[in-house]
Amino acid sequence: MITATGLYKRYRKTVAVDRLSFDVRPGVVTGFLGPNGSGKSTTMRLMLGLDHGEGQTLFDGERFSDIRRPMNKVGTLLEAKPFHPTRTARNHLRMLASANGVGDKRVDEVMELVGLGTVKRKKPKGYSLGMAQRLGLAQALLGDPRILLLDEPTNGLDPHGIHWMRDMLKHLASEGRTIFVSSHLLSEMQLMADELVVIGRGTMIFNGVVDQFVRDFTQSTVIVRGPEAAGFVPALEGAGAEVAKGKDGELVISGMEIGAVGHLAFTENVELSELSTRSASLEEAFMSATGSTEEFVAAEPPTAPATEKADGADNA
Amino acid sequence: MLDALRYEWTRLTTLRSTYWLTGIGVLCALAIPVIAGFAAGGDPIDAEITAIMLNGGAAFGIPFLAVFMAIIGIFATGHEYRHGTIQPTLTALPQRSRLIMAKLLVVAVVTVVVTLVSMALNALAIAIFWGEVPGLFEDPLASALLGYLVYTLVYTLVGLGLGLLFRGVPSALVVIFLMPLIIENIILGLSFLPMADWLVPVVKFLPFSSGARLLAIEPMVIPDYDLFGRWGSGGVFAVFAALIVTAAWILFKKRDA
Ligand SMILES: Nc1ncnc2c1ncn2[C@@H]1O[C@H](COP(=O)(O)OP(=O)(O)OP(=O)(O)O)[C@@H](O)[C@H]1O
Ligand SMILES: [Mg+2]
Numbered sequence: 001m002i003t004a005t006g007l008y009k010r011y012r013k014t015v016a017v018d019r020l021s022f023d024v025r026p027g028v029v030t031g032f033l034g035p036n037g038s039g040k041s042t043t044m045r046l047m048l049g050l051d052h053g054e055g056q057t058l059f060d061g062e063r064f065s066d067i068r069r070p071m072n073k074v075g076t077l078l079e080a081k082p083f084h085p086t087r088t089a090r091n092h093l094r095m096l097a098s099a100n101g102v103g104d105k106r107v108d109e110v111m112e113l114v115g116l117g118t119v120k121r122k123k124p125k126g127y128s129l130g131m132a133q134r135l136g137l138a139q140a141l142l143g144d145p146r147i148l149l150l151d152e153p154t155n156g157l158d159p160h161g162i163h164w165m166r167d168m169l170k171h172l173a174s175e176g177r178t179i180f181v182s183s184h185l186l187s188e189m190q191l192m193a194d195e196l197v198v199i200g201r202g203t204m205i206f207n208g209v210v211d212q213f214v215r216d217f218t219q220s221t222v223i224v225r226g227p228e229a230a231g232f233v234p235a236l237e238g239a240g241a242e243v244a245k246g247k248d249g250e251l252v253i254s255g256m257e258i259g260a261v262g263h264l265a266f267t268e269n270v271e272l273s274e275l276s277t278r279s280a281s282l283e284e285a286f287m288s289a290t291g292s293t294e295e296f297v298a299a300e301p302p303t304a305p306a307t308e309k310a311d312g313a314d315n316a
Numbered sequence: 317m318l319d320a321l322r323y324e325w326t327r328l329t330t331l332r333s334t335y336w337l338t339g340i341g342v343l344c345a346l347a348i349p350v351i352a353g354f355a356a357g358g359d360p361i362d363a364e365i366t367a368i369m370l371n372g373g374a375a376f377g378i379p380f381l382a383v384f385m386a387i388i389g390i391f392a393t394g395h396e397y398r399h400g401t402i403q404p405t406l407t408a409l410p411q412r413s414r415l416i417m418a419k420l421l422v423v424a425v426v427t428v429v430v431t432l433v434s435m436a437l438n439a440l441a442i443a444i445f446w447g448e449v450p451g452l453f454e455d456p457l458a459s460a461l462l463g464y465l466v467y468t469l470v471y472t473l474v475g476l477g478l479g480l481l482f483r484g485v486p487s488a489l490v491v492i493f494l495m496p497l498i499i500e501n502i503i504l505g506l507s508f509l510p511m512a513d514w515l516v517p518v519v520k521f522l523p524f525s526s527g528a529r530l531l532a533i534e535p536m537v538i539p540d541y542d543l544f545g546r547w548g549s550g551g552v553f554a555v556f557a558a559l560i561v562t563a564a565w566i567l568f569k570k571r572d573a
Contacts, residue, residue: 050406050573065410076407082400091330099323099408139404
């Protein structure tokens, strides 16, 4: 169990984390979601006392700096994957293990567990991004901790690696551990996490179960096509719906159920060739939730096929 | 605290540079009596020459071993920042003061042991070429050798402090080498000029020059400069090291990792 209260961090002018409070429960994977620069890494550093700020984080009731041999209670994988270039991966882990009473046998064990057994005496500078990420996870698991704090652990992993990481975290959660894992991809979190903490610009946007988030922030719209579609607009608007023109002349209707639209077409005597609903993709939901709070918004490319791109990202 | 010491010991001994820096330092120091032995083995030697041979040229102005040990000191803290390992380190050992204390202790003990080994090797080399080491356990040689041990230790701790203060390796290296070689020599040189004679009282507080007086056989005397003796000068150097380490320590506690 992690209890964070009133986390706050300011860098000169920017407030990176603004009064965040949340609980992370054991037995489930809790996703920590936010766009780039929203303050996920800063929050995690704050929780571990690496950065100084306000607020307090308790790991099973203890502050991180008060825990004796903390790796045995809280495993961490931070954003940067720092290793000394001439120290072997195994020695890197042995060094951290030695501060926490963890023996060499366990070091070899976790290296096998993450699939680095054959390269453990190599230097991490020769590791690929995915291997470095696995070494980071090995480091987090060294002390067989009940709590894991992982900052973007799937960064740089290929689909196979992501799958592996997802199964690993779910398995660890099923053993009753507390898992807090950050990401900027909702689609990934939907597969991996049970609960979500969503932030934008350092402030809390949502805290609850994943499906609830998707429901809250996914608006579905009704699509209407037909030879006289344009003439249907005033009637729709008169009934209180919001109508937008789609790319191929279809009507995109929000604020009205599909049944009501069909009934209105019947009473207005309008011929339709299509009547369907379209759900926003997860990425669109995420963007609608965090879009207004996004730190670094890129300029729109001149002719962007917006929906296709979002769909593509969703499937990736 | 034991955990922190274990951590620091593993850190130091799993680093290749520790071995080659110590190795080069000891070999450079050893080269001095060996070369002298081949050149003039058997000729009579006085305490001054013996001291230079035992401390590997340090009394001559080139403290080989101290320089290499100081780099180990800089690496002890600077590497953590240069390679970003400070974050995993602090998630393994979140009590920052304990970490610094462990670094100071481990690096200090290693420095003392290496320096003693180096002196013993050099004494052995002298004994081989000259058949004996005259006056080894008598003053002024004994005090000068103890001074050399203190000098190497303080020099290394200055390095450790600078690495922590600047949170990196290059700037710490620049300071530890430029300060004694250039800045202090410029100040000393200027103080001889009549127009800059207000620098005269400053000279006795120049830290590295003061440190070098720890190794002297004969106390250095410049009229009017009122320099401290061996241990007084050593004290100046030690206070300087303490100031650097304390400042770095306080900042380390306050800053984000
Ligand atoms: N050391 C620092 N000094 C100044 N500003 C910082 C520092 N670290 C982070 N910030 C700022 O704090 C904000 C949050 O950054 P943070 O790295 O926590 O975001 P993030 O959610 O982890 O982003 P990403 O998804 O890209 O990893 C950003 O605006 C960033 O510019
Ligand atoms: Mg981040």
